[in-house]
Amino acid sequence: MQVRQLSLKGRALRLLGGREHSRAELERKLAPHEQEPGQLQRVLDELQAKGFICEERVMESVLNRRAAKLGAGRIRQELMEKGLGAELVGQAMQQLRGTELERAREVWRRKFGEIPQDAAERARQARFLASRGFGGEVIRRILAGGADEE
Missing domain, CATH: 1.10.10 (Arc Repressor Mutant, subunit A)
Incomplete structure (x- = not known):
């Protein structure tokens, strides 16, 4: 054959x-x-x-598949690895910016669901969120607890 x-x-x-x-x-x-x-x-x-x-479809595809699980930092990295131009990457970051805290809170809630009780647990949760590409300010607000709810 x-x-x-x-x-x-x-x-x-x-x-x-x-x-x-x-x-x-x-x-x-x-x-x-x-x-x-x-x-x-x-x-x-x-x-x-x-x-x-179509580069725009690639961007939309990544956003649709990954935004629920990842922060803007990780998505930016993925888009750049795919060879998309700076303008498209910037456009994607603009789209993600408004929902970053809400998306991070949902990822945190699915994984942990309760505020850390000690420094070690706080550090573990922060590392998890950082590894998903969420920024320091977003992580701080989530781990601060219910006082920051919007």
Whole structure:
């Protein structure tokens, strides 16, 4: 039985069928399969012109999938790793800013649910929230307890 090699375009479409990918992600993933110089750029240009690659959709996809669990810091990092431009990353951060405290409080509530009783527990909860990408001021307000409820 003969195994047929997927074309670069076929590989790109298969990746895009799974989830949204940025152009930079596709370049990284498909570069090892490029058989002639410039081939990958031509394929990606064609897919972008036809609307298969859209940086705004990548941003929205990340926000929809990750915002309920992660803070703006971690999401910013993910978007930058995906190769999105500074303007789009800034736009995403603007969208997240208004809900950061509420989202962090929900993540904290699901994991812990009660105010820490000692310094060690407080530090553990703070580390958890920081590892999720929430900022210091947000963490402080959550661990301060009910007095800060909005």
